[in-house]
Amino acid sequence: MAKAPPVALVTGASRGLGAVIASRLAADGLAVAVNYRSDHAGAEEVASGIRASGGIAEAFPADVTDEPAVTALIASVVDRLGQVEVLVANATGPQPAVPIEDLTWQAHLDQLLFFVKSPTLLVRAVLPGMKERRGGRIIQIGSDVVDRKLPGMSAYVAAKGAQHAMTQAWARELGPHGITANIVAPGWIPVERHGDLDPSGYREQVPLGRMGTPEDVAAAVSFLASDGGSFITGERITVNGGHT
Numbered sequence: 529m530a531k532a533p534p535v536a537l538v539t540g541a542s543r544g545l546g547a548v549i550a551s552r553l554a555a556d557g558l559a560v561a562v563n564y565r566s567d568h569a570g571a572e573e574v575a576s577g578i579r580a581s582g583g584i585a586e587a588f589p590a591d592v593t594d595e596p597a598v599t600a601l602i603a604s605v606v607d608r609l610g611q612v613e614v615l616v617a618n619a620t621g622p623q624p625a626v627p628i629e630d631l632t633w634q635a636h637l638d639q640l641l642f643f644v645k646s647p648t649l650l651v652r653a654v655l656p657g658m659k660e661r662r663g664g665r666i667i668q669i670g671s672d673v674v675d676r677k678l679p680g681m682s683a684y685v686a687a688k689g690a691q692h693a694m695t696q697a698w699a700r701e702l703g704p705h706g707i708t709a710n711i712v713a714p715g716w717i718p719v720e721r722h723g724d725l726d727p728s729g730y731r732e733q734v735p736l737g738r739m740g741t742p743e744d745v746a747a748a749v750s751f752l753a754s755d756g757g758s759f760i761t762g763e764r765i766t767v768n769g770g771h772t
Contacts, residue, residue: 533584535610536753537561537602539592539650540619542570544719545669548742549616550574552750554583558614561605562587565619584609592619592646602653611657614753617647618669625680639687644694651698655707663706665753668695669745670713670764675772692764699762708761712748715740715768736769 535558541550542564551574554560560578562585564571571587578585586608590601605612621642626635647668658664671688673681691711698709716730717740727739734740748765751757766772 532610533557533559534613535559535561535605536614536616537563537588537605537612537650537654538616538618539563539646540565541574542567542587543574545714545717545742545745546616546618547574549618549669549746549749550585551578551581552743552746553614553616553753554578554585555581556750556754557583558753559584559609561585561609561612563590563592563601563619565589565591592617592650593641595649598646598649598653602650606657611661612654613658613661613663614665614667615650615654616667616669616749616753617650619646620669623681623684626683627680628682631682635683636686639683640690643687643691647691647694655702658702658707659705664708665757666695666698666702666707666709667749667752668709668711669749670695670711672713672715672766672768672772674713675766695764696762703761708752708758710752710757710761711764712745712752713764713766713768714745715766715771717742717745717767730771734769734771738769740767740769 536553538546538550540546541562550560550562562571562575575585575587590597674689695709695711731739745767748767
């Protein structure tokens with residue numbers, strides 16, 4: 529009997545970076561749980577595209593900032609695909625610019641919800657299975673904004689900084705269980721939600737002279753999820769062409 533493929537859960541995978549990451553991991557031979565919150569059609573399109581290419585994928589609805597929803601999500605993935613071996617915490621929300629004069633605690637909480645609470649809920653939910661298997665990969669999608677520290681974005685910068693530090697702490701705590709924890713930090717990678725924004729000014733500041741693509745980010749995730757990434761943990765891989 530053929531061995532079942534390892535299972536990857538990619539959150540926020542109905543479009544943008546998540547969709548490309550899901551497709552790349554499926555091409556690598558993983559069975560992929562395509563998580564979405566409200567874009568059912570987008571998630572089904574991603575999963576159908578993977579299956580049409582010979583891969584294994586199913587779409588799973590869940591608000592990954594809600595604890596009961598995360599518990600139910602992981603139970604459903606385990607039931608339909610198997611224990612999660614690779615967790616890619618990609619889901620995000622709006623990132624508005626907020627000048628400090630208007631900065632509220634709620635503005636901070638809005639960012640911490642996605643970059644601290646959600647990953648915590650997800651890791652807690654997949655951890656029993658990873659510990660049982662004596663291994664697993666936790667890969668968070670961060671941002672190079674931690675280095676750029678853009679004015680007006682302090683709530684986002686703070687949350688992303690917390691996400692990075694939390695990942696490093698998890699790497700030390702979970703290493704004895706064979707579980708790695710890393711963060712992939714893209715620069716500005718234009719996707720659907722950026723609309724018609726002109727990237728030319730940003731591109732001029734990138735030493736490699738081009739904008740990054742979702743495929744660039746997916747390649748870094750793919751490596752960390754592969755056998756080649758098995759001895760790398762607590763690291764941040766910045767994917768921005770040398771911008772920072």
